[in-house]
Amino acid sequence: MNKAAENIYFVLIEPKEPGNIGASARAIKNMGFSNLVLVNPEGHLTMDAYLFAHGAEDVLEQAVVCTGLEEAVGQMHLVIGLSRRFGKTRGVFMPIAEAAKTVLSSSSEGKVALLFGRENNGLNNKEVESCGFIAFIPTSTAQPSLNLAQAVLLTAYELSNIFVLDSAFKVKPKATTYQLNQLYDRIESTLNASGYGSRGSQDLRAEVMRNIKHLLGRCGIMVWEVDMIHGILSHINNKILEEG
Known part of the structure; x- marks a missing residue:
């Protein structure tokens, strides 16, 4: 398998139908991927799951089972959600x-x-909110909703189409979700210390933090860039202490 493909994880949140889990395992293997992560599945090693996973039993059996979203994506460098529910806060x-x-x-x-x-x-x-951005699969307005396994298959297909087989890792590592969360906490703490307040009845600080999370999560910034921002925040906090 291509090294870049090994870094792609298909994460299913609380899937209820074992058949969907099995079909998803088959779909990602069809397209050259292998990493399946399940968050609180109701059952994934059932007869139905095996039937729908035909030929991809190894992917099904090696699926990582997590009890929560943080456990599933904490070591990821970029998280992308799949959804058709549009909204300005999403x-x-x-x-x-x-x-x-x-x-x-x-x-x-x-x-x-x-x-x-x-x-x-x-x-x-x-x-x-944990996603850098949301991807959607264009469908008919008459029936926009896709079956879970269908969505996984179409996503994997689009990825396989665009994949460059000789993609290579770059030397500079990207920041993990855990490191980004630490940075978000530091930014919010600095905003509080600076007296960055509210705008009427709307919580401006919360809105700014939400937009910062979307921006940095979407960029997939490098570790050295996270360290640079921490350095800037340290300088700001020192100035606040001196003036206080």
């Missing part, structure tokens, strides 16, 4: 064909998680 949306280009470049440098929501109601707002 960040940036782009078609899967365009998103695949970002996945390609990012997976050659670090780990990328593709987040798929529940069969009945998709990703919730908290899960969306």
Whole structure:
């Protein structure tokens, strides 16, 4: 398998149907991938799962099972959600064909998680906030919703189409989600210390933090860039202490 492809993880959030899990395992193997992550599945090594995973039993059996989203994506460098539920607070949306280009470049440098929501109601707002951006699969307005395994297959297909087989890792590592979360906490703490307040009844600080998370999560910034921002924040905090 191509090294960049090894860095792509298909994460299913609380899948209820074992058949969908098995079909998803088969879909990603069909397209040259192997990493399946399951968050609180109701059952994944059942007869139905094996039947739908035909030929990809190894992917099914090697799936990583997690108890929460943080455990599933904590070591990822970029998290991309798959959703059709648009909204101004849900960040940036782009078609899967365009998103695949970002996945390609990012997976050659670090780990990328593709987040798929529940069969009945998709990703919730908290899960969306953990994503750098949201990718969507264009469908008919008459029936826009896809079956979970279908969404996984189409996503994997788009990725396989755009993949460059000789993609190589770059030397400079990208920041993990854990490192980004530490940075977000530091930025928010600095905003508080600087007296950055509210705008009328709207919490400006929360809005700014949400936009910063979407921006930095979408960029997939390098570790050295995170360190640089920490250095800037340290300088700002020192100035605040001196003036206080």
